[in-house]
Amino acid sequence: MADTAYRTCPLCEATCGLALTIERGAVVEVRGDDDDPFSKGFICPKGASFGYLDADPDRLRTPRVRRDGKLLPATWPEAFAAVHAGLSAVIGARGRDAVALYLGNPNVHTIAGGLYAGALRRALGSRNVYTASTLDQMPKHVSCGYLFGHPLAVPVPDIDRTDFLLILGADPYSSNGSLWTVPDAPGRLKALQARGGRFVVVDPRRSRTARVADRYLPIRPGTDVYLLLGMVHELFARDLVRLDRLADHVTGVEVVRGLVAPFPPAVAAARTGIPEQAIRELTADLAAAPRAAVYGRIGTTTVEHGTVTSWLVDVLNTLTGNLDRPGGAMFPLPATSRRGTGTGKGFATGRWHSRVRGLPEVLGELPAVTLADEIETPGEGQVRALITVAGNPCLSVPNADRLDAAIAGLDFMVSIDPYLNETTRHADVILPPPPATRAAHYDFSFTHFSVRNMANYSPPSLPLDEGAIDECEIITRLGAIVAGLGPDADVDALLDGELRAAADKAGIDAADLDGSTHAERVLDLRLRTGPYGLSLAELRANPHGVDLGPLQPRIPEILRTPSGRIELCPDPVAAQVRRLAAAPAPVDDGRFVVVGRRHLRTNNSWMHNVPTLVKGRELCTLVVNRADAARLGLVAGGKAAVTSRVGRVEATVEITDDIAPGVVSIPHGFGHDRPGTELAVARRHAGVNANSLTDDLRIDPLSGTAVLNGVPVTVTPVPNGTAP
Numbered sequence: 062m063a064d065t066a067y068r069t070c071p072l073c074e075a076t077c078g079l080a081l082t083i084e085r086g087a088v089v090e091v092r093g094d095d096d097d098p099f100s101k102g103f104i105c106p107k108g109a110s111f112g113y114l115d116a117d118p119d120r121l122r123t124p125r126v127r128r129d130g131k132l133l134p135a136t137w138p139e140a141f142a143a144v145h146a147g148l149s150a151v152i153g154a155r156g157r158d159a160v161a162l163y164l165g166n167p168n169v170h171t172i173a174g175g176l177y178a179g180a181l182r183r184a185l186g187s188r189n190v191y192t193a194s195t196l197d198q199m200p201k202h203v204s205c206g207y208l209f210g211h212p213l214a215v216p217v218p219d220i221d222r223t224d225f226l227l228i229l230g231a232d233p234y235s236s237n238g239s240l241w242t243v244p245d246a247p248g249r250l251k252a253l254q255a256r257g258g259r260f261v262v263v264d265p266r267r268s269r270t271a272r273v274a275d276r277y278l279p280i281r282p283g284t285d286v287y288l289l290l291g292m293v294h295e296l297f298a299r300d301l302v303r304l305d306r307l308a309d310h311v312t313g314v315e316v317v318r319g320l321v322a323p324f325p326p327a328v329a330a331a332r333t334g335i336p337e338q339a340i341r342e343l344t345a346d347l348a349a350a351p352r353a354a355v356y357g358r359i360g361t362t363t364v365e366h367g368t369v370t371s372w373l374v375d376v377l378n379t380l381t382g383n384l385d386r387p388g389g390a391m392f393p394l395p396a397t398s399r400r401g402t403g404t405g406k407g408f409a410t411g412r413w414h415s416r417v418r419g420l421p422e423v424l425g426e427l428p429a430v431t432l433a434d435e436i437e438t439p440g441e442g443q444v445r446a447l448i449t450v451a452g453n454p455c456l457s458v459p460n461a462d463r464l465d466a467a468i469a470g471l472d473f474m475v476s477i478d479p480y481l482n483e484t485t486r487h488a489d490v491i492l493p494p495p496p497a498t499r500a501a502h503y504d505f506s507f508t509h510f511s512v513r514n515m516a517n518y519s520p521p522s523l524p525l526d527e528g529a530i531d532e533c534e535i536i537t538r539l540g541a542i543v544a545g546l547g548p549d550a551d552v553d554a555l556l557d558g559e560l561r562a563a564a565d566k567a568g569i570d571a572a573d574l575d576g577s578t579h580a581e582r583v584l585d586l587r588l589r590t591g592p593y594g595l596s597l598a599e600l601r602a603n604p605h606g607v608d609l610g611p612l613q614p615r616i617p618e619i620l621r622t623p624s625g626r627i628e629l630c631p632d633p634v635a636a637q638v639r640r641l642a643a644a645p646a647p648v649d650d651g652r653f654v655v656v657g658r659r660h661l662r663t664n665n666s667w668m669h670n671v672p673t674l675v676k677g678r679e680l681c682t683l684v685v686n687r688a689d690a691a692r693l694g695l696v697a698g699g700k701a702a703v704t705s706r707v708g709r710v711e712a713t714v715e716i717t718d719d720i721a722p723g724v725v726s727i728p729h730g731f732g733h734d735r736p737g738t739e740l741a742v743a744r745r746h747a748g749v750n751a752n753s754l755t756d757d758l759r760i761d762p763l764s765g766t767a768v769l770n771g772v773p774v775t776v777t778p779v780p781n782g783t784a785p
C-alpha cells in the first residue's frame with residue numbers, strides 16, 4: 062500500500078512543496094506538490110532526489126567515536142560521554158574561548174538549527190563562533206541592519222507584480238533563488254516577460270538566467286560597487302530621484318548625493334567594463350519603470366566591497382521609490398515573527414574583535430576566514446577544540462587547505478553531521494542526525510525572504526530508525542554538556558522550563574500548547590502570538606501550506622532605527638565609500654580572476670554523493686573564454702593549472718563564449734578525494750576545491766565576509782594532463 066506524504070523541501074531556499082510516495086517504510090517517488098499554493102508543483106533535480114538522502118548507504122546511522130585513530134561505530138551514550146570528556150577537558154584547562162563553534166548552511170534549513178543552535182551558542186559562551194554567513198550573505202544583513210535597523214529586515218523583489226528587475230551576481234535559474242524565496246523562479250521570470258515586463262542580468266558569465274534575460278551586461282568581477290555608484294550618481298544628475306511615499310521616512314538622501322559625486326558613469330564604465338551609455342540606459346529604464354526592483358546576490362556579497370554593494374542595491378530601490386511598494390522590493394511578514402514598533406536600538410558591529418587579526422564581531426560571530434588563525438596562533442584564548450554543526454568548512458572556507466591542516470591538529474572535535482566527509486573525518490566524535498524525511502520541518506528562516514507570505518508545517522514523513530535521535534535533541538544535549546550539566550542531563554525538563562517561561566510572558570498557559578514535541582509546542586506558541594494568529598492545528602489541517610497573501614507595505618512598522626526612519630547614509634558605509642573615492646583606481650595586472658558558479662544539480666559541498674545528481678557531464682570544470690583558451694593553448698577536456706597566492710589546483714578545461722575574457726570559473730564544494738572519507742559516489746566525481754585558491758586575507762571589511770569571487774590567479778596548460 063502506497064501513502065503520500067506532503068512536506069516542504071529543505072534543500073534550498075525555494076521551499077517547494079514535495080509529494081512523497083511511501084511504500085513499506087521507504088520513499089519510492091518524489092514529485093512536486095501540485096496543491097502547494099506557493100510552489101504549485103515545481104520541483105528541481107535535487108528535490109526529486111530527496112528520497113535518496115534517506116536511502117544513501119554512506120549516510121551515518123550510528124555515532125562514530127575515534128578509537129586508536131579510527132572513527133568506529135559507538136552507541137549514543139558512549140558518544141555523548143566522549144563529547145563530555147573531550148570538551149570538558151578543553152574548557153577546564155583553557156576556558157570557553159578555546160572551543161570554537163562552526164554552524165554550516167543546513168542549520169537554516171532545519172527546525173533543529175532554527176530553534177536550538179542559538180541556545181547551543183549561548184550555552185557555549187565562546188567568542189569563537191563562526192557560520193557560513195561570512196561566506197555568503199553577511200553583507201546584506203549588515204547593510205540592512207544599518208539602513209532599516211534590523212539585520213533580518215531584507216527587502217525582496219516582488220517578482221510577481223514587478224515590471225522591471227535588475228539582477229546582479231545571481232543565477233536563480235541554477236540556484237533557485239537566494240535571500241529571495243521564490244519557488245519556480247524560471248516560471249515567474251517568464252511570467253514577468255509575458256506580461257510585458259523586463260529583466261536585466263549583470264554577471265561576468267552569461268549564466269542560465271542571463272541567457273533568457275532581456276538584456277545581459279557582462280561585468281568585470283568585483284566591480285558592481287562602481288556600477289551601482291554610477292547609477293546612483295546618474296539618478297541624482299538627471300533628477301530621477303523619486304521618493305514618493307518614502308519621503309517622510311528617509312534621512313540622509315542629500316549626504317548620499319555628495320558621497321556618489323566622485324563616481325559618474327564614466328568612472329563606473331572604466332572600472333566595470335560596461336559602456337557608459339549602457340549604464341545611463343539602465344538607470345533610465347529603472348527610473349522609468351512603473352514598478353521595479355534591484356536584487357543582488359553572491360556576486361555582490363562575496364566580493365571585496367560586499368556591504369557597500371549590498372547597501373547600494375537598496376539605495377537604488379529607495380531613491381526610485383520602489384522600496385516597500387507592490388512590484389518593488391518588499392519586506393515579508395513571517396507567521397512566526399512579531400510586528401515592530403517603528404523604532405529601535407539600531408544596528409552595530411564590533412562588540413568584540415578576533416584575537417589574532419582584530420576583526421570585528423558581526424551578529425555575534427567572527428569571520429570564517431580567520432578560524433585557521435585562531436587555531437594556529439598560540440596564546441591565551443587559542444582555539445583547541447571545535448564543534449561543527451551541519452558544516453563542511455574544510456571545503457567551504459577560503460584557503461581551505463590551511464584550515465584543513467589546522468583542524469587536523471586540534472585537541473578535540475565533535476561534529477553533528479550525517480556524513481563522514483572532508484571535515485568530519487577530523488572529528489573525534491560524529492553525531493549523525495536523522496535525514497530530513499524523518500524530521501519535522503517548518504521554515505523559520507526563509508519565510509523572512511519569501512515573495513509571498515506562507516506558512517507550512519511538515520511532520521516527519523517516516524518514523525525515526527531504531528535507536529536514532531532527533532537532531533533537536535542532539536543539539537540540546539550538546540548544549541547541556543557545554544553548559545556543564547553533563548552527558549545525561551534531563552534535557553526535556555530543561556526545555557519545558559524555558560517554554561513555560563516563554564508562554565507565561567506571552568500570557569498563554571503552556572499546558573494549552575499543541576504538539577507532541579518541544580519544537581511543535583514552540584512553533585504553536587510562535588504562530589499563536591504571530592501576526593496572523595495561526596496555530597499548529599491550522600497548519601496540520603492544511604498539509605499543502607497556508608497562503609497568507611502577497612507582500613504588504615511595512616514601513617514604518619518594520620524599522621528599528623533610532624530615528625524611526627530609513628537611515629540611507631549610515632556612517633560606517635559612508636566612510637567606506639569615501640575610502641573608495643580616495644583610493645587609486647585598481648590596476649589590471651593582466652592576471653585572470655576566478656569566480657564561482659552553481660549548477661542545478663549541486664548543493665554546496667554535500668549532495669555529490671547522490672548518483673543521479675553527479676552522473677553525466679563533469680560538473681567541476683574550469684570554464685575559460687574561447688579567446689583566452691586559444692591564447693594559452695588550452696584544449697577542451699584537457700587540464701589547466703590554476704594558481705593563486707594560497708594554492709594551486711589542476712582542473713578539466715571547459716571552453717565557452719559565455720564568460721568574459723580574463724575571467725575563469727570553478728564551482729565550489731568539490732575536492733572529494735581526501736583520504737578517510739566515506740563518500741563512495743562523491744569520490745568518483747571528486748573535482749577540485751575552489752577554496753584551495755581563494756584567499757583568506759581578502760575580506761569585505763564591514764561584514765568580515767570572504768571574497769570568493771574575483772580572486773586573481775594565473776592559468777597555464779598542463780601537458781598531457783599530468784602535474785609538472
Ligand SMILES: Nc1nc2c(c(=O)[nH]1)N[C@H]1C(S)=C(S)[C@@H](COP(=O)(O)OP(=O)(O)OC[C@H]3O[C@@H](n4cnc5c(=O)[nH]c(N)nc54)[C@H](O)[C@@H]3O)O[C@H]1N2
Pocket residue numbers: 164165166167171193196197359450451452453454456457458477478479480482494497532657658664665666667728729730751752755769
Ligand atoms: N569558493 C566558494 N566557496 C563558497 C561559496 C562559493 O560560492 N564559492 N559559497 C559559500 C556559501 S554561499 C555557503 S552557504 C557555504 C556552505 O558551506 P558549509 O555550510 O560549510 O557547507 P555545506 O557544503 O553546505 O555542507 C553542509 C554540511 O551539513 C551536512 N548536513 C546536511 N544536512 C544536514 C542536517 O540536516 N543536519 C546536519 N547536522 N548536517 C547536515 C552535510 O553533510 C555537510 O557536511 O559555502 C561557501 N563557500
Ligand SMILES: Nc1nc2c(c(=O)[nH]1)N[C@H]1C(S)=C(S)[C@@H](COP(=O)(O)OP(=O)(O)OC[C@H]3O[C@@H](n4cnc5c(=O)[nH]c(N)nc54)[C@H](O)[C@@H]3O)O[C@H]1N2
Pocket residue numbers: 073074166197229230231232233235236237238239263264265266268280281282283284285358359360361364656657658659660661662663664665666770771
Ligand atoms: N543548484 C544549487 N542551488 C543552490 C546552491 C548550490 O550549491 N547549488 N547553493 C545555495 C546557496 S548556499 C546560496 S548562497 C545560493 C546562491 O544563489 P546565487 O547567488 O543565485 O548563486 P550563483 O548561482 O552562484 O550565482 C552567482 C552569480 O554571480 C556571478 N558573479 C561572480 N562574481 C560576480 C561579480 O563580481 N559581479 C556580478 N555581477 N556577478 C558575479 C557568477 O557568475 C554567478 O552567475 O544558492 C543556493 N542554491
Ligand code: SF4
Pocket residue numbers: 070071072073074075076077103104105106107108109237244
Ligand atoms: S528548487 Fe530547492 S526547494 Fe525546490 S525542489 Fe529544488 S532543492 Fe527543493
Ligand SMILES: [Mo]
Pocket residue numbers: 166193197
Ligand atoms: Mo549560501
